[in-house]
Amino acid sequence: MAREKSGKKISLQTVERMSLYRKVLEDLHRDGVANVYSHQLAELVRVSPAQLRRDLASFGSFGNISKGYPVYQLILTISRLFGTDTLQNVALIGAGNLGRALLFYRGFEERGFHIAVVFDIDAEKIGRVFAGRRCHHIQDLEAVLPDFGVAMAILACGAQNLQSLVDRLGRAGIRSILNFVPRQIHAVAGMNVENVDFSAKMEKLSFLNRYGTALEFEI
Amino acid sequence: MAREKSGKKISLQTVERMSLYRKVLEDLHRDGVANVYSHQLAELVRVSPAQLRRDLASFGSFGNISKGYPVYQLILTISRLFGTDTLQNVALIGAGNLGRALLFYRGFEERGFHIAVVFDIDAEKIGRVFAGRRCHHIQDLEAVLPDFGVAMAILACGAQNLQSLVDRLGRAGIRSILNFVPRQIHAVAGMNVENVDFSAKMEKLSFLNRYGTALEFEI
Numbered sequence: 290m291a292r293e294k295s296g297k298k299i300s301l302q303t304v305e306r307m308s309l310y311r312k313v314l315e316d317l318h319r320d321g322v323a324n325v326y327s328h329q330l331a332e333l334v335r336v337s338p339a340q341l342r343r344d345l346a347s348f349g350s351f352g353n354i355s356k357g358y359p360v361y362q363l364i365l366t367i368s369r370l371f372g373t374d375t376l377q378n379v380a381l382i383g384a385g386n387l388g389r390a391l392l393f394y395r396g397f398e399e400r401g402f403h404i405a406v407v408f409d410i411d412a413e414k415i416g417r418v419f420a421g422r423r424c425h426h427i428q429d430l431e432a433v434l435p436d437f438g439v440a441m442a443i444l445a446c447g448a449q450n451l452q453s454l455v456d457r458l459g460r461a462g463i464r465s466i467l468n469f470v471p472r473q474i475h476a477v478a479g480m481n482v483e484n485v486d487f488s489a490k491m492e493k494l495s496f497l498n499r500y501g502t503a504l505e506f507e508i
Numbered sequence: 509m510a511r512e513k514s515g516k517k518i519s520l521q522t523v524e525r526m527s528l529y530r531k532v533l534e535d536l537h538r539d540g541v542a543n544v545y546s547h548q549l550a551e552l553v554r555v556s557p558a559q560l561r562r563d564l565a566s567f568g569s570f571g572n573i574s575k576g577y578p579v580y581q582l583i584l585t586i587s588r589l590f591g592t593d594t595l596q597n598v599a600l601i602g603a604g605n606l607g608r609a610l611l612f613y614r615g616f617e618e619r620g621f622h623i624a625v626v627f628d629i630d631a632e633k634i635g636r637v638f639a640g641r642r643c644h645h646i647q648d649l650e651a652v653l654p655d656f657g658v659a660m661a662i663l664a665c666g667a668q669n670l671q672s673l674v675d676r677l678g679r680a681g682i683r684s685i686l687n688f689v690p691r692q693i694h695a696v697a698g699m700n701v702e703n704v705d706f707s708a709k710m711e712k713l714s715f716l717n718r719y720g721t722a723l724e725f726e727i
Contacts, residue, residue: 304715305708307711308707309692309708311711312691312708316691316692333692370715371711371714371715372714372717372718373711373714377714379710386608386609386612386613387609387613389609390605390606390608390609391706393605394605394606394706396690396706396707397706397707397710399690400707401711401714402707402710402714441710441713441714441717464717465713465714465716465717466713467706467709467710471531471615471618472531472535473532473535473552473553481713483709483710483712485704485706485709486527486531487610487615487616487686487704488527488616488618488619489524489527489528489531490686490702490704491598491616491619491621491686491702492526492527492530492590492592492620493520493523493524493527494660494684494685494686494700494702495590495591495592495620495621495660495684496523496589496590496591497684497700498660498683498684498700499590499591
């Protein structure tokens with residue numbers, strides 16, 4: 290549980306649902322929708338209206354019985370909660386196929402994250418500029434990182450010496466890691482790690498194909 | 509809850525933990541470890557030993573008090589549960605940066621999934637071969653798909669007309685979708701959808717950076 294400034298507690302499940310609300314609200318905003326009723330938004334995100342109202346109530350009362358929630362204001366409020374109302378610099382470790390795809394992935398910038406600096410170990414890549422970002426050698430991590438004021442890193446590198454890399458990132462001031470490498474890593478003290486494991490999701494889908502259980506929506 | 513052949517029920521949370529057990533077991537197998545004790549495996553995956561034993565017990569008793577669990581046999585058993593003990597063909601929709609990175613992503617094949625066929629709408633890409641897989645026009649989906657015997661599709665395409673694409677995939681026999689497009693899609697009857705939303709994970713990490721809550725391990 291985390292504590293909001295007001296002193297209210299927010300569970301990580303609520304935080305995850307907030308991402309989902311935001312995503313759907315962005316769709317509505319793109320479509321020119323100014324206000325949305327809680328039951329409509331709840332249906333779009335596939336949660337109960339009561340759950341949605343409870344989640345949004347943790348940030349004060351937004352809803353208006355006659356007009357619903359103001360879409361754009363709600364997007365801004367959720368962005369402020371995430372700290373993504375201003376663009377944050379992020380470091381990318383690994384400029385291979387996946388790393389380069391992430392550099393071109395517009396979804397990060399749209400949601401407030403800017404990959405500002407790239408590291409690799411491949412001599413062919415060092416010094417090159419990918420999508421406007423220069424690639425540095427990983428041995429220069431400690432020297433280069435402070436220039437970019439980053440607290441978050443994305444791991445899209447090889448699995449070799451992965452844990453020692455994580456430890457180095459921790460010492461260099463990285464507090465959050467989004468890990469695409471299909472290996473188990475251990476966060477150093479005060480660090481948070483989120484793993485993106487494509488194959489685990491495929492395994493779950495394959496299991497569901499075999500056993501036929503319908504999966505409720507989830508993020 | 510899904511029902512295993514024996515009639516036992518397995519929750520989706522157990523299925524997700526099974527992916528994690530398998531990943532760690534693969535690491536051990538690579539390192540030449542033949543047997544592992546439940547408390548060791550539990551520590552590596554950061555679950556309680558009781559939870560681990562309970563999860564594995566749903567598949568019959570593997571453990572041996574003196575020698576622990578046989579690593580390779582356990583990998584095979586979990587693969588059979590997922591239906592990934594033989595390679596499954598998968599369709600990829602979208603041969604952009606992310607799609608091409610997924611084509612080169614070795615993690616899929618290692619875990620039993622083979623991207624066998626690729627679709628796009630970009631005339632420049634149609635007919636080209638990416639990492640050994642030919643790219644077809646999405647308008648030929650219904651004609652081409654049956655040749656590959658696929659039940660799973662990966663969406664790494666643009667957001668335009670996404671839901672109608674999902675509906676078409678459902679009619680063409682696709683039962684599972686791994687969705688990388690940061691838009692809300694609705695599964696057709698009998699279809700399962702898993703979303704991979706990188707930015708939602710970043711938002712969660714950013715939230716945790718701000719509010720300082722340590723995150724327990726999760727897949």
